[in-house]
Amino acid sequence: MHTIWKGSISFGLVNIPIKLHAATEDKDISLRTLHKECHSPIKYEKVCPVCKKEVGKDDIVRAYEYTKGKFVVLEDEELAQLKKENEDKAVEIIDFVKITEIDPIYFNRSYYMSPNDGGSKAYSLLRQALETSGKVGLAKIMIRSKESLAVIRVLDQTLLMETIHYPDEVRQTEDVPNIPSGENVVKKELDTAIMLIDQLTTDFVPDKYHDEYRTALMELIESKKTGEKVVSAKQPKQAASNVTDLMAALQASIDRTKPAGKTKKTGTRKKAAPRKKEA
Numbered sequence: 001m002h003t004i005w006k007g008s009i010s011f012g013l014v015n016i017p018i019k020l021h022a023a024t025e026d027k028d029i030s031l032r033t034l035h036k037e038c039h040s041p042i043k044y045e046k047v048c049p050v051c052k053k054e055v056g057k058d059d060i061v062r063a064y065e066y067t068k069g070k071f072v073v074l075e076d077e078e079l080a081q082l083k084k085e086n087e088d089k090a091v092e093i094i095d096f097v098k099i100t101e102i103d104p105i106y107f108n109r110s111y112y113m114s115p116n117d118g119g120s121k122a123y124s125l126l127r128q129a130l131e132t133s134g135k136v137g138l139a140k141i142m143i144r145s146k147e148s149l150a151v152i153r154v155l156d157q158t159l160l161m162e163t164i165h166y167p168d169e170v171r172q173t174e175d176v177p178n179i180p181s182g183e184n185v186v187k188k189e190l191d192t193a194i195m196l197i198d199q200l201t202t203d204f205v206p207d208k209y210h211d212e213y214r215t216a217l218m219e220l221i222e223s224k225k226t227g228e229k230v231v232s233a234k235q236p237k238q239a240a241s242n243v244t245d246l247m248a249a250l251q252a253s254i255d256r257t258k259p260a261g262k263t264k265k266t267g268t269r270k271k272a273a274p275r276k277k278e279a
Contacts (some may be wrong), residue, residue, distance in 0.1 A: 005143055009152070011093040014121050015118035020143075023160065024110055029217050083145050091150075093137035099153060102136075104165040108148070113159040123159065130154050150234060196232070 005020035033042045045054050062079070065073035115123035130136065130153060137152035141163070148163040173179075 001112070001114075004111070006139075007091055007141075008116075008119075009091045009093065009113070013125065014122050014125065015121040016126060016153065018112060018113045018123070018159075019116050020111040020161065022109075023112045027214065029214055034120040057138070083142070091139050091141045093139045096135040097138060098134065099136045099151065102151065102164065105170055107151075108163045108165055111161045111163075113152070113161050125188070126152075127154055127159055129155070130159075147275075150175060162227065174267070 001021040003019045004022055007018065007020075009016045009018055035042060041101050046060070047054050061073050061157075062076070063073045070094060127136075138150060139150045139161075141148055141150050141161070143163070149166060151162045152165055153160055153162070
């Protein structure tokens, strides 16, 4: 399981070196956008609307827009220093609470915690202490340039960290429009609704539920592949202006002539991003 963060968790004088691993993965099916005419993937270029030209990575700076059209430019070195100062801190459990006191609206992302070198005993101690007390730990952690509150709890003998939103990130229910203040509900209607709820009440079995849309979409894609309803992108022409371009063109020609299924794969496999909704 890929490690996305290394650090330490402390409570009191106990320090636990740990690693974080994403507990969930996004299995949405990613669809590419192609040019209808030649079925080539569309490129999205970064263009300056004033200079009317494409800008590269070295030509881009980050800034905060504090009012319309007014910006405070932040240097990469400044941001990197802030990030380092916070990431270098040990994550300290600041409070212990009952998990029933935290409304699910606050929960964001989940991470499994595993002990790093020399941390097994302290890891086991925290796990058993949480189980025995029936409490969860509240901590602050910096992941992917974002500081988050986090809940630390036990799941199947594994410590689980769940980042949670700060109160000012949760919108107030008072702002939701058109909520009826009160309606006269007929007792017979209420009794019938409760009866229906009782009839549909069951134990929660996660494996019972499936993404039906994703399954149907994959079946459609497979049926089109089987029926050979596939399209191929046209290769852009390259001018053999130097040795490098010539070698690239020759290699591309060789790759196109290889039998299907025997083309050597190159590059690294893209990992699915965690869901929202590093942190």
